[in-house]
Amino acid sequence: xxxxxxxxxxxxxxxxxxxxxxxxxxxxxxxxxxxxxxxxxxxxxxxxxxxxxxxxxxxxxxxxxxxxxxxxxxxxxxxxxxxxxxxxxxxxxxxxxxxxxxxxxxxxxxxxxxxxxxxxxxxxxxxxxxxxxxxxxxxxxxxxxxxxxxxxxxxxxxxxxxxxxxxxxxxxxxxxxxxxxxxxxxxxxxxxxxxxxxxxxxxxxxxxxxxxxxxxxxxxxxxxxxxxxxxxxxxxxxxxxxxxxxxxxxxxxxxxxxxxxxxxxxxxxxxxxxxxxxxxxxxxxxxxxxxxxxxxxxxxxxxxxxxxxxxxxxxxxxxxxxxxxxxxxxxxxxxxxxxxxxxxxxxxxxxxxxxxxxxxxxxxxxxxxxxxxxxxxxxxxxxxxxxxxxxxxxxxxxxxxxxxxxxxxxxxxxxxxxxxxxxxxxxxxxxxxxxxxxxxxxxxxxxxxxxxxxxxxxxxxxxxxxxxxxxxxxxxxxxxxxxxxxxxxxxxxxxxxxxxxxxxxxxxxxxxxxxxxxxxxxxxxxxxxxxxxxxxxxxxxxxxxxxxxxxxxxxxxxxxxxxxxxxxxxxxxxxxxxxxxxxxxxxxxxxxxxxxxxxxxxxxxxxxxxxxxxxxxxxxxxxxxxxxxxxxxxxxxxxxxxxxxxxxxxxxxxxxxxxxxxxxxxxxxxxxxxx
DNA sequence: ATCCTCGGATCGTAAAAGAT
DNA sequence: TCTTTTACGATCCGAGGATT
Numbered sequence: 001x002x003x004x005x006x007x008x009x010x011x012x013x014x015x016x017x018x019x020x021x022x023x024x025x026x027x028x029x030x031x032x033x034x035x036x037x038x039x040x041x042x043x044x045x046x047x048x049x050x051x052x053x054x055x056x057x058x059x060x061x062x063x064x065x066x067x068x069x070x071x072x073x074x075x076x077x078x079x080x081x082x083x084x085x086x087x088x089x090x091x092x093x094x095x096x097x098x099x100x101x102x103x104x105x106x107x108x109x110x111x112x113x114x115x116x117x118x119x120x121x122x123x124x125x126x127x128x129x130x131x132x133x134x135x136x137x138x139x140x141x142x143x144x145x146x147x148x149x150x151x152x153x154x155x156x157x158x159x160x161x162x163x164x165x166x167x168x169x170x171x172x173x174x175x176x177x178x179x180x181x182x183x184x185x186x187x188x189x190x191x192x193x194x195x196x197x198x199x200x201x202x203x204x205x206x207x208x209x210x211x212x213x214x215x216x217x218x219x220x221x222x223x224x225x226x227x228x229x230x231x232x233x234x235x236x237x238x239x240x241x242x243x244x245x246x247x248x249x250x251x252x253x254x255x256x257x258x259x260x261x262x263x264x265x266x267x268x269x270x271x272x273x274x275x276x277x278x279x280x281x282x283x284x285x286x287x288x289x290x291x292x293x294x295x296x297x298x299x300x301x302x303x304x305x306x307x308x309x310x311x312x313x314x315x316x317x318x319x320x321x322x323x324x325x326x327x328x329x330x331x332x333x334x335x336x337x338x339x340x341x342x343x344x345x346x347x348x349x350x351x352x353x354x355x356x357x358x359x360x361x362x363x364x365x366x367x368x369x370x371x372x373x374x375x376x377x378x379x380x381x382x383x384x385x386x387x388x389x390x391x392x393x394x395x396x397x398x399x400x401x402x403x404x405x406x407x408x409x410x411x412x413x414x415x416x417x418x419x420x421x422x423x424x425x426x427x428x429x430x431x432x433x434x435x436x437x438x439x440x441x442x443x444x445x446x447x448x449x450x451x452x453x454x455x456x457x458x459x460x461x462x463x464x465x466x467x468x469x470x471x472x473x474x475x476x477x478x479x480x481x482x483x484x485x486x487x488x489x490x491x492x493x494x495x496x497x498x499x500x501x502x503x504x505x506x507x508x509x510x511x512x513x514x515x516x517x518x519x520x521x522x523x524x525x526x527x528x529x530x531x532x533x534x535x536x537x538x539x540x541x542x543x544x545x546x547x548x549x550x551x552x553x554x555x556x557x558x559x560x561x562x563x564x565x566x567x568x569x570x571x572x573x574x575x576x577x578x579x580x581x582x583x584x585x586x587x588x589x590x591x592x593x594x595x596x597x598x599x600x601x602x603x604x605x606x607x608x609x610x611x612x613x614x615x616x617x618x619x620x621x622x623x624x625x626x627x628x629x630x631x632x633x634x635x636x637x638x639x640x641x642x643x644x645x646x647x648x649x650x651x652x653x654x655x656x657x658x659x660x661x662x663x664x665x666x667x668x669x670x671x672x673x674x675x
Numbered sequence: 676a677t678c679c680t681c682g683g684a685t686c687g688t689a690a691a692a693g694a695t
Numbered sequence: 696t697c698t699t700t701t702a703c704g705a706t707c708c709g710a711g712g713a714t715t
Contacts, residue, residue, distance in 0.1 A: 024706060032681060034707050047678090060688045060704050678714070685706085692700070 026055045030228035055226055195241060196265065196278055198233040203262045204248035204275075205230075211255055211506040214390050214446045215397075218298060218352045219247075238286040243295050245279035246302035248272075253309040257556025258505030276306050292326040294352055300326060301356065309509045311560075313367060320363060324356055324372055335377045350380040354398045361401045362454070364409060365461060366513055371409050375402045393447030400455055403432040411465050426466045433458050446503040450511075452495045456488045457514040460521045463488070482525065486540035489522045493543050496550055505555045512554050516561035519547040523565065 027044050028035030036042045040051030205224055213221065223229065233244060252261060252272035264271050279299065288296050300323035308316035331337035332353045338346040357373045364371045379398055385391040408429060433455055463484050492515070496504060504511060522544050526537060548566065551559040 028707085029705075031679080032707060033679090058704060060690090060702085676715085678712100680710105680712080682708105682710090684708080686704105687706105688702100688704085690700100690702080692698100694698070695696085 023053065023057075025051050025053050026227050027051060029055065030226075050227075052227060058222060195234045195282070196245070196274070198230055198235075200265055200275075201233050201244045201248055202227050202230045204251045205244075207255060207259070207261070208247060208251045211259065211446070211502065212251060214393065214444045215450055215507065216355055217387075217390055217394055218348065218355055220348070238282050239288060239291065239293065239295050239299070242279045242282050242288070243299045243302075245275045245282070246299045246306065249275035249279065250302040250305035250309070253306055254508035255506060255555070256309070256508075258502055258554075259556075272306060276303065279303065289326075292329050294330070294349060297323045297326045297330070297332075297352060297356075299323075301359070304359070305508070308363070311509065317363070317367065317369065320356075320360060321372075324360060327353060327356055327373075333373060333376055338377065347380050347385065350377060351394070353377055354379060354394070358397055358401045361404045361409070362510065365404065365412055365458075366510075366517075368412065371406070374406075390444060390447070393444055393451065397447065397451050397454070400433065400451055400458070403429070403435075404458060408462070412461060426462055429462050430459060433462070444503075445500055446506055449495065449499055449504055450507055453492060453511065453514055453518075456492045456495070457518055459488050460485060460518050464521060482528075483537070483540070485518075485521045485525045486537070486543065489518060489540060489543040489547065492518055493546050497546070501553070504550075508555075512551065512559045512561055515547055515551055515554075516559065516565055519544055519551065519565055522547070 023037065024035035025037075025041050025044060027047075027049055028041060031043070033043050038045075038051075039053075044051035208216075209221055209225055213219075233241070236244070249272045252270075252275070255261070261271075265274055280303075283299075288299075300319045304316050304319040304323060307313070307319060327333065330349075332349055338349065341349065353373075354377075357375065360371050360373050363369070375398075379395050380391060382388050382391040382395055496515075522540060526540050526544060548562060551562040551565065
């Protein structure tokens, strides 16, 4: 499938017709010059540029249903005709999505749809179809050659065209055809601080695609994995530059030490901080709010990821909200707005919207915040996407979080009426969580881990809500049993035990938080049932042990949640907080669930038994104090945990301890009656 | 004179549409 | 199922602009 030439035997064919090379290097492709296929190739050697063959070949042939595309083209023509001016299909509409967008030459053979002329090509072509590299370069060419920023004359040039960075278009500018001038850069022409060198970005973008793209499939690899577009990155427009800085900052801190990273850009300074500072500095030089685009939404989003991973939660939440606000400004929460867009553009926007949705739900639950976005727009397409397997996973995750509805969030924040947080509702919620993410067969491991662990984590949260509302002694529907967290922990151990560490680590601190939440909840249950020697609870201790082991090596180092958890565990597992490392790191069963329960670590302490009623009482006390599932407050800053887990639960008080014990015995739980 | 950019001709491949 | 049509990715020629 590679050869572009018929009778190309191996290297160079001696056929009479001009021999096309089977593959040109990335730079020659960009430069549109003949490549000799060498490493480095002749033209690259001559030009003293880095020769590489990184860009993967794209799939050829038509994509999607032809008839649908024709329909869209006709519709677009109709829209343009009725909405007046001259404005051809906006470049944004061709935009960011590589060549599965419309072919700009073929949409309208009469030329009405084609770009008028080169000079009017918008800068946003950076995101244009892959094959139109020249236009990307053209875009960069508009920038001054020195390390200063665009001059006023250039601004006026830009402001007269519709600034097509790929996704930057505002729907209203499409529908009204009004080209609102946008100020892109500072009005002054004074020299500005130098930017980061152009070659700073690409290594991190590659890391992003290798390890994070499957959970954030929002930028086109055909565009951003092309090293050539970074050749002038330091002179890109401000919003592009900010975006690149933010995604690099987020990637570095999210992957952290789980994978070897390129050498620091500046000695003695964290590169993620450098990127983030650059992004923030550059943002002050232009009105990024007024010129909001999908690009600026993503910039805010990656700033969120950067701060979130650094546990700077006020800033993280701020930037997440900023990205959501920008999305609302672009009407991305309005389904009807997508109909006006090119189908491909619409698909990318849907992805971005749902990523914001998922992230907001997850983060809001973790930090007990309110949510603003709703499942109000259609999910992105799976089968028509460039990677159905990947999109399948993404959509699964979106479905899972759709089960975390407003009631869930309100109940979790403690602002839902007690009467509404009843057993039936919780049972239904738990059921929905399982139903929402069923088809996990054909997805990547990274996504599988995310969905599976998130699902169990949400189960844990729902269970804690039940406890807080006095539902623990029910019939066990919706898992409202005392030992339910042990079952959930078992699943999590099964999910993570065989997992590729890097696939787990690529979820950043969010995964650490979820695992620590699950472990914390399990620890509470074990503490409250201390002394119980039934197999279920001994099993639970082993699961806890394994989860702690996991946390001890997250992202190349010990998770910051480990010590708090261990201090909480003091006396329960026999661990000493001051111990230099967890015991048995290598002796842990890697295929744990198949192991028998006999081989318990001998350092489990036998502590006095509690009755079932005592256990439930303790759990309720913990939930009242807002301490349920939380590691000891003595290790993490108090306000940090309080922010994460404020209390505020309500629950009934009228069940008797006898009834509880009787129920539990009937479940075969085996908790001892009394000390 | 040399270098560089980039429109577009051309080709091969693969998917959609049509014929049987 | 087979054939035809169409879309699209890819290479790279060569005109024309920029630079030395």
